Amino acid sequence: xxxxxxxxxxxxxxxxxxxxxxxxxxxxxxxxxxxxxxxxxxxxxxxxxxxxxxxxxxxxxxxxxxxxxxxxxxxxxxxxxxxxxxxxxxxxxxxxxxxxxxxxxxxxxxxxxxxxxxxxxxxxxxxxxxxxxxxxxxxxxxxxxxxxxxxxxxxxxxxxxxxxxxxxxxxxxxxxxxxxxxxxxxxxxxxxxxxxxxxxxxxxxxxxxxxxxxxxxxxxxxxxxxxxxxxxxxxxxxxxxxxxxxxxxxxxxxxxxxxxxxxxxxxxxxxxxxxxxxxxxxxxxxxxxxxxxxxxxxxxxxxxxxxxxx
Numbered sequence: 641x642x643x644x645x646x647x648x649x650x651x652x653x654x655x656x657x658x659x660x661x662x663x664x665x666x667x668x669x670x671x672x673x674x675x676x677x678x679x680x681x682x683x684x685x686x687x688x689x690x691x692x693x694x695x696x697x698x699x700x701x702x703x704x705x706x707x708x709x710x711x712x713x714x715x716x717x718x719x720x721x722x723x724x725x726x727x728x729x730x731x732x733x734x735x736x737x738x739x740x741x742x743x744x745x746x747x748x749x750x751x752x753x754x755x756x757x758x759x760x761x762x763x764x765x766x767x768x769x770x771x772x773x774x775x776x777x778x779x780x781x782x783x784x785x786x787x788x789x790x791x792x793x794x795x796x797x798x799x800x801x802x803x804x805x806x807x808x809x810x811x812x813x814x815x816x817x818x819x820x821x822x823x824x825x826x827x828x829x830x831x832x833x834x835x836x837x838x839x840x841x842x843x844x845x846x847x848x849x850x851x852x853x854x855x856x857x858x859x860x861x862x863x864x865x866x867x868x869x870x871x872x873x874x875x876x877x878x879x880x881x882x883x884x885x886x887x888x889x890x891x892x893x894x895x896x897x898x899x900x901x902x903x904x905x906x907x908x909x910x911x912x913x914x915x916x917x918x919x920x921x922x923x924x925x926x927x928x929x930x931x932x933x934x935x936x937x938x939x940x941x942x943x944x945x946x947x948x949x950x
Contacts, residue, residue, distance in 0.1 A: 738767070
């Protein structure tokens with residue numbers, strides 16, 4: 641069954657006149673008649689009784705009418721939705737954000753995107769980097785923002801947005817707060833308040849142990865506000881991306897020897913066609929002025945650039 645057959649049937653059911661139905665359908669009367677005959681052959685019986693001055697629906701035609709009306713309505717609705725998606729109307733964009741990236745880092749980007757595309761609904765899903773990669777690969781996310789200490793999986797494209805150092809977060813009266821910079825050796829066997837979702841910690845711990853540095857973990861939480869609160873209360877120091885320390889009661893000091901950094905990327909699935917909404921968000925992220933405290937990200941290999949939406 642072809643959609644033009646459905647349209648011709650519905651036009652004829654409205655007009656009960658082959659000439660007027662053909663005119664409304666912008667087709668010749670013989671072409672409309674052939675299409676109706678083909679549909680009758682597919683459905684196994686006459687859909688209209690053709691009398692000299694009295695064309696009317698047959699019993700089979702009356703039975704088929706609501707079904708074919710529904711097919712036509714659903715097809716038109718699908719076309720309308722496709723047109724809306726192309727125009728970025730009534731579209732939902734699902735964005736994954738690594739849980740260690742605070743909302744203050746992307747709030748302005750989201751506001752600017754919404755101002756430019758007010759009919760696109762944004763849904764932000766916060767997870768760890770491993771979960772985000774799994775959701776991306778399954779199509780549960782359109783794109784994601786995260787950074788990893790190792791190279792990005794070959795399944796994905798990554799557009800570097802900004803890089804930042806990891807710092808030591810301290811209460812103002814901590815002895816290490818008096819130093820301009822803190823070496824890893826300075827933190828040896830110091831009480832440490834742990835961010836449970838720190839994506840770089842396993843990588844950092846291996847380097848610290850190789851340098852003979854051990855941290856004494858005294859508290860751990862998945863919530864950065866709890867971790868920062870415990871640091872401010874004097875429980876120990878914290879290990880944070882520089883732009884993620886939000887409590888004004890804390891001071892930060894650059895950590896060196898070795899130094900740790902992360903690069904936050906906008907990530908999509910390699911080779912997967914992108915919707916216009918994804919393409920618009922990528923362009924907004926490219927043009928966005930990231931915070932001046934952030935370091936310039938390393939140049940991206942052209943092959944790893946996010947593909948523009950088609």
